[in-house]
Amino acid sequence: MYVVQAEGRAALGVQRWRTLLSVAWFIWILDLATKAWVVSRLSHRTSIKVIGEFFQLTYIRNSGAAFSFATGATIFLSLFGVIVVFVIIYFAPRIDSKGWSIVLGLVMGGVLGNLMDRIFREPGFMRGHVIDWMQLPHWPIFNVADSAIVCAAGLSMVLTARNISPISKKELRS
Numbered sequence: 001m002y003v004v005q006a007e008g009r010a011a012l013g014v015q016r017w018r019t020l021l022s023v024a025w026f027i028w029i030l031d032l033a034t035k036a037w038v039v040s041r042l043s044h045r046t047s048i049k050v051i052g053e054f055f056q057l058t059y060i061r062n063s064g065a066a067f068s069f070a071t072g073a074t075i076f077l078s079l080f081g082v083i084v085v086f087v088i089i090y091f092a093p094r095i096d097s098k099g100w101s102i103v104l105g106l107v108m109g110g111v112l113g114n115l116m117d118r119i120f121r122e123p124g125f126m127r128g129h130v131i132d133w134m135q136l137p138h139w140p141i142f143n144v145a146d147s148a149i150v151c152a153a154g155l156s157m158v159l160t161a162r163n164i165s166p167i168s169k170k171e172l173r174s
Helices: 001-043 074-094 096-119 144-161 168-174
Strands: 048-051 055-062 130-135
Touching: 001 048, 001 074, 001 130, 001 144, 048 074, 048 096, 074 168, 096 130, 130 144
Parallel strands: none
Antiparallel strands: 048 055, 055 130
16 A cells, blocks of 8 residues: 555656646746847837837846846856755655646746846856846836746745645655
């Protein structure tokens, strides 16, 4: 009986990993694709009004985090992104909830999307500026990676409010 339970938990673990990695991969690829489009189409234009002043496409290169926070700390933000990815990889095998797998996938995809900019874009390795391009009134300009991280925060609040633990009760006891 224990072998059957262990096999069932192993299959569930593989399924949770698959969910996490699929979400992360989707967000990462979508972020990279939209940034490539933005650089090719918007880098030499003024803002494009999609829904009047409410939603515009505006190309900027951001050396910091949201709200112009830490503009001089690009290397720190890059290292923090690397640490976040490794922490997710470390804790992911313990995740026992599909919802939390999605949360971690959204975070990982978002972090990887912005980390790729910081690693490979100007002005240089680990100092690159993130491409942001979606603009709402009274809000910093953002990208798909940022949106994924914000959605992860929202989903984690819903899961927490519903008392859904990322780790099974059995895992917590051992």
